[in-house]
Amino acid sequence: MILDAASDVVMIVRSGVLAREFCRQNAHAEVAAVFERSLYLRYADMFVCLGAPAIGNGPLTLIADFRPARLHRGQGASISARGIMIGDAARLSFDRCEPWQPPRWPLALSPRELIDVGQAIAARSAIEAPAEGLGRVHAQGRGETPLGRIARGRIARFASWLRGALETDRVSLAESNAVQDLIGLGPGLTPSGDDFLAGALALLDALAEIKAHAALAGAINASPRRLTSPLSGCLLRAAAAGHIGEHLHRAIAAVISGDVDTAVAAIRNIGHSSGWDMLAGATTALSVVATARSPGSRRRP
């Protein structure tokens, strides 16, 4: 336990870049949600997650050896340069806090190899992804559930939109319905569609598809805020700005390196179906990019 027994101050040991910025900008916040290993602090439409090391580092995450069992939603939090105080129940210090940033992306495989990796992941997702969410819908190409019936066509439209974004220099915002239709779609604390888009953004970033990443980020940022929950919208906008969590980064790095086992192991650390949803978004984008990069594609050099 990284716990100062004399003062009962819990040390925040790592902070994501956006989380630290949140704490610099805001003197007050409110506890928006409490889970077993973490909680979310909210100010306006910005959130930070404060949680135990097992949840993994992230851009909006503060890591501390911390259990929020005695805290509750609605409690006020005071934030200073030294730390965070939540009600009278928790005091957390930045004294030993180090910044966290993900490592650089590894070199990617060839387009042909990337297509094979995408197929291997789809095969795993078809069997291993939970019944909820988009992981299995995407991999199996079927939609027996209400979510599946709606999502299948939207994923296809998104792939078509992304293909257009890769093949041309201009993407009309009017066409960005293909992106907006996925926002807020599906179960979970972060809807599956939001996670899907975060996975696609991460993959485009990893493969240095700068224009396509910017087009997708632009479509997300231009979408009405009311399409998804404030919490999920905050995380999605962070992903659009190029900020993703440790587990997703590890998964995408493994995908573009061809290490399917590591990719699957990494996404299993993300929520119930969220990781699989992210992987579905990443492999959708992977398929589009790898095909566009293959010899004979119509893509402009």
Add this chain to the structure above:
Amino acid sequence: MSVIVNEVRRSTYLDSIVLMRISRQLAELPGVEEAGLVIGTPANKEILREAHILGPDGAKAEPGDLIVALRAKDSAAAEAALAEAKRLLEHPEISGAPALENASRTMRAAFQRMPDANLALISVPGHFAAAEARKALAFGLNVMIFSDNVPIEEEMALKREARERGLLVMGPDCGTAIIGGVPLAFANVVPRGDIGLIGASGTGIQEVSCLVARAGGGISHAIGTGGRDLRAEVGAIATLMAIDALEADAATRHIVLISKPPAEAVARLVLDRVARSRKPFTICFLGARDLALPANARCAATLKAAAELAMGRAAENGPTQLSLLRADGGKLVRGLFAGGTLCAEAQIVFRQAGLAVASNVPVPGAAAIADANRGHLMIDLGADEFTRGRPHPMIEPSVRDRPLIDALADPAVGVILIDVVLGYGGHRDPAGHVANVINSHDRRPLILASVTGTDRDPQPRDAQVQRLTEAGVIVAESNADAADMAIRAIGG
């Protein structure tokens, strides 16, 4: 006439896994036709509309709200389901992880609350477990480490330190123990008796203790050692200390050792200690060959045989007509196990019958799954590839859903072999979950099951057996019996 009810909770954020679990629990309630818990985004309202469970209240929800949407066969079922939904949402821990409100935050605080305690059960992320175990040892406590992912070097150091202090370290990755009649972690409610168990395997201890209990016997203590204790690096420190403890325990008449085959030098070490004991032993090193046992020890090839040797009499075999079962169509057996040791035992029964079998955790003589050539297959669903980032199938039985659905659809599969493991720590209705999956599919190969548990478990075994029987599943008295029946059913 179906009834739709919606409840909207303003600005409510719940963990995804809690939402999924409550959603499934509601869907399984009597009279409920469809249930969903989603945040109130426009896209999700479309999904609820598509599922015909969106009502006027749900339609007004905001993106930060949580919608509970239900469709039930009548008003009474809808109201009952909504009341259950409210109860689960007010106390999400009911549906899953227990509340931690009354837990102590530190080992010191826990010890101060219970100064007479002599054992600490540690279940924290693996990289913190050794540090917590050291604190417990410093307080003079024996330790059970439920956590896995503890480096073997840490295990060796902890067990040596404990031995010097005269304390026992059970684990890491110790899933089951019964000390002085108190079940710890995944364990069953069994009567106290004169048989002492020492096991590197959780489900192995559970199966043997339950077979003994159902045959009228009882357990003095069941001591878990962790899966690596019999490896050469660790040198059986916990096993040898457990033998010493049971040797000295007046209530223990007979001692059973349960493990995978140990390293040769370690086996010699353990059997030398057994030879010096005044008590009789049953050695169940699953898959071991050519064991040279001392005069006071007998070898059991299966968990069932271990229970029988310990009791000195045969266990119940169930109705004899079950041996006349025949598989229609497919000739392959697909075993889908929540218990790793039960998976190993089934492989051994197949190997003893001269049948080739493959597994993701093959015993000696069985093939690795990558080498399987459309033969009999035994899958341990508790293995890492199925449980990374999600609960063990004994906690979350849906881990078995996809493999079970695949097996039900595979025309080559004539027999499906499953285990249902009951007791503390396990899912509240694992048999009901399996039955629901089976009932939702038309094709029915022969499905054989064992149910590890007792009628006094939190999920009474008799009721669990009934749930399976109503779904057309044949329930054997033991896992070994189920495997044996599978072999007979395919004419092996």
